[in-house]
Amino acid sequence: MSTFVSPDLLPALPADAPRTAGSAAAADAPGALVARAEFPLLAADPTLRYLDSAATAQKPRAVLDALADYYARENANPHRGAYRLSVAATEAYAAARARVARFLGVGDADTLLFVRGTTEAMNLVAGSWGRAHVGAGDEVVVTAMDHHASFVTWQQLAIARGATFRICELTADGRIDLDHLAALVGPRTRVVAFPHVSNALGTVNPVREIAALVRERSAAIVVVDGAQGAPHLAVEFDRLAAAGVDFYACSGHKVGGPMGIGALVGRRALLEAMPPWQYGGDMISLVEDQRTTWNVLPHKFEAGTPNVADAVGLAAACDLLGALGLDRVLAHERALVGQAMARLAALDGVRVHGPSAERRSGVVSFSVEGVHPHDLATILDERGVCIRAGHHCAQPLMRRLGVSATARASFWVYSDPADVDALVDGVQAAQRLFDGG
Amino acid sequence: MSEDARDGGPAAAPRGVPRAAPSEAQLAAIYQELILDHYRRPRNKGALADADATAARTNPLCGDEIALAVAFEGDVVRAARFTGRGCSISQASASMLTGALVGLTRPEAEALVRRFTALVHGDAEAAADASLGELRALQGVSRFPARIRCATLAWSALGEALQTLQARPAASGSSG
Numbered sequence: 062m063s064t065f066v067s068p069d070l071l072p073a074l075p076a077d078a079p080r081t082a083g084s085a086a087a088a089d090a091p092g093a094l095v096a097r098a099e100f101p102l103l104a105a106d107p108t109l110r111y112l113d114s115a116a117t118a119q120k121p122r123a124v125l126d127a128l129a130d131y132y133a134r135e136n137a138n139p140h141r142g143a144y145r146l147s148v149a150a151t152e153a154y155a156a157a158r159a160r161v162a163r164f165l166g167v168g169d170a171d172t173l174l175f176v177r178g179t180t181e182a183m184n185l186v187a188g189s190w191g192r193a194h195v196g197a198g199d200e201v202v203v204t205a206m207d208h209h210a211s212f213v214t215w216q217q218l219a220i221a222r223g224a225t226f227r228i229c230e231l232t233a234d235g236r237i238d239l240d241h242l243a244a245l246v247g248p249r250t251r252v253v254a255f256p257h258v259s260n261a262l263g264t265v266n267p268v269r270e271i272a273a274l275v276r277e278r279s280a281a282i283v284v285v286d287g288a289q290g291a292p293h294l295a296v297e298f299d300r301l302a303a304a305g306v307d308f309y310a311c312s313g314h315k316v317g318g319p320m321g322i323g324a325l326v327g328r329r330a331l332l333e334a335m336p337p338w339q340y341g342g343d344m345i346s347l348v349e350d351q352r353t354t355w356n357v358l359p360h361k362f363e364a365g366t367p368n369v370a371d372a373v374g375l376a377a378a379c380d381l382l383g384a385l386g387l388d389r390v391l392a393h394e395r396a397l398v399g400q401a402m403a404r405l406a407a408l409d410g411v412r413v414h415g416p417s418a419e420r421r422s423g424v425v426s427f428s429v430e431g432v433h434p435h436d437l438a439t440i441l442d443e444r445g446v447c448i449r450a451g452h453h454c455a456q457p458l459m460r461r462l463g464v465s466a467t468a469r470a471s472f473w474v475y476s477d478p479a480d481v482d483a484l485v486d487g488v489q490a491a492q493r494l495f496d497g498g
Numbered sequence: 499m500s501e502d503a504r505d506g507g508p509a510a511a512p513r514g515v516p517r518a519a520p521s522e523a524q525l526a527a528i529y530q531e532l533i534l535d536h537y538r539r540p541r542n543k544g545a546l547a548d549a550d551a552t553a554a555r556t557n558p559l560c561g562d563e564i565a566l567a568v569a570f571e572g573d574v575v576r577a578a579r580f581t582g583r584g585c586s587i588s589q590a591s592a593s594m595l596t597g598a599l600v601g602l603t604r605p606e607a608e609a610l611v612r613r614f615t616a617l618v619h620g621d622a623e624a625a626a627d628a629s630l631g632e633l634r635a636l637q638g639v640s641r642f643p644a645r646i647r648c649a650t651l652a653w654s655a656l657g658e659a660l661q662t663l664q665a666r667p668a669a670s671g672s673s674g
Binding site for chain 2: 433434435436438439440450451452456459465466494495
């Protein structure tokens with residue numbers, strides 16, 4: 062594997078872990094999948110209970126080191142200079158693309174575009190493919206669990222192009238209603254967008270089944286928002302593409318990489334036929350006085366000086382997660398989510414939203430009767446517990462749940478049962494405070 | 499302007515680590531019994547017939563909503579009521595506002611909006627102002643920057659309502 066993977070980051074399986082002295086309860090509990098010591102922010106504050114990894118993940122030391130190493134040793138503008146340092150930066154950038162492509166299961170690395178994140182990826186697909194192919198009378202389909210990054214982008218494209226915007230509803234337990242989707246998708250459908258995993262509910266959607274459903278009924282492109290997928294599940298894009306997926310987007314900062322970098326993967330034939338969406342340096346082949354021709358993939362879609370350092374940092378995060386094994390990541394999260402769901406649901410007045418633990422990634426969204434999510438988040442914060450309170454950039458979903466906001470706890474590789482304890486204790490403390498009158 | 503006027507509070511924590519041990523004292527400061535009481539039993543909640551000025555505000559972070567309605571008699575506030583939903587801070591703040599407003603002239607109401615806004619941003623002089631009465635219970639919000647907007651939601655609506663009123667002729671008083 063890659064030189065960026067520190068052996069320290071690959072912990073022994075829990076069953077092999079030596080038991081040191083301590084309480085029986087502590088010895089029996091599975092700990093973190095990757096030690097908190099490997100995440101400088103968590104290591105600096107052992108009392109911090111960070112339960113907002115679905116918003117952004119804490120960064121492993123290996124990622125911070127990769128960023129610093131790039132700037133300290135290889136920094137130059139790539140694709141430009143004839144001098145060796147620029148060549149080194151160019152090679153680091155190309156290698157980062159290859160490493161991220163390997164992590165996402167993309168065989169053709171040039172079909173992986175570096176973008177700022179999932180939001181920019183969605184805007185790229187809508188702004189390039191969408192503007193070229195969606196017109197009056199066409200239909201664009203999203204789901205009621207789409208993040209605003211997808212929902213609003215496709216809604217606005219539909220408005221701008223005079224197309225009909227359709228929303229696939231959810232089942233009572235927070236899954237995409239496949240019967241409704243089958244009824245919505247037809248010959249006029251040009252785009253179907255949905256999340257791999259719901260950021261607000263944690264629901265893992267059956268991507269290949271949905272893609273096959275769309276393929277049977279239309280020639281629409283299938284766009285998957287993978288912001289919450291890539292941190293928890295092996296994406297295997299080429300297998301998704303074989304089932305009918307056309308585009309897959311994800312954000313680096315949610316897989317432990319830096320903020321400001323992400324990836325959009327697309328089918329080569331689509332990307333080659335699409336017009337550029339931003340103009341500038343690097344993306345051109347030849348600029349004449351009255352016309353310009355475009356560079357090849359991936360450069361056609363990467364105008365301007367690329368974000369090499371963050372690409373290198375993202376590659377380090379991908380190497381780390383790939384070596385760890387996403388099956389282990391998901392199993393770890395589901396164990397914690399199962400504990401949290403069971404213990405929260407056992408409290409009077411607590412409603413857990415969404416499907417059962419085995420259909421989720423590491424997210425638990427819930428409401429506490431009589432305690433607003435913002436109040437809950439403030440009370441938990443005073444106990445060192447960071448949760449998200451709000452609409453999670455999913456206001457259409459909140460309306461369907463009949464709430465304006467929920468509380469959301471989310472887990473990742475460094476989470477451990479003490480996080481669940483702190484969450485449940487904090488919820489009970491909030492209930493005592495608000496019931497006390 | 500939320501970073502100033504921290505004097506008088508506990509020593510500022512280093513940037514990026516805004517937390518020492520869990521501070522039950524600070525929590526008690528934000529969730530005083532008076533605030534919880536206004537949250538559980540909001541005063542003046544509901545529609546107001548023959549309002550002279552109305553305004554609504556939404557907190558885009560959480561979708562919390564406050565709609566405020568004020569009726570004047572001459573230049574003096576005769577009644578104020580609110581509708582909406584949200585966290586304890588936003589609802590208690592709206593409830594307290596409606597009580598504090600009755601009997602004030604327009605200029606006095608505008609001055610109170612400014613005074614209250616200063617209070618929840620940590621202004622020490624406002625915190626010592628006994629004329630603010632029970633509104634001072636919300637002073638603890640100043641230590642929770644993420645929650646200041648909750649406290650000011652209704653007051654922001656009031657500011658807008660007063661402005662729309664000023665844009666109209668003074669004869670708009672409902673019965674005066």
